[in-house]
Amino acid sequence: MKPWHPPSGLRQGLPFAVDDTWTPEQAWAVLELLDDLRDRVWTHYGLAVQELLREQRVTQEPLDDFDQDLPF
Template sequence: MKPWHPPSGLRRGLPFAVDDTWTPEQALAVMELLDDLRDRVWTHYGLAIQDLLREQRVTQESSDNFDTDLLF
């Protein structure tokens, strides 16, 4: 079996395991906490994150072919 790698690509750091004895209520509380954290991060960094994602997804070739006249 291949090791699982998180979407961040990080391979170092603190190990984290989800406890398989959580109740559904405990699992829901964790999900709500993560949703709240995502909302707060997005509120503060949303525009910067969008810019970064755009930079990461646009290749040099596609940016060379991009028609800036369409923006105005």
């Protein structure tokens, strides 16, 4: 079996396993907690995260010849 790699890329920290005996209500409570956490992180870091994403996605290529290669 392959090792699981979290999306964050972190390889150290506290191990966490999802209990497979949770009731649907317990699972829902965890999802609500995660939603609240995401909302609080976004409230505090939202603008900085948007700027970081913009920096990562914006091309540095000049757009002078952008329209010249289009067939229409």
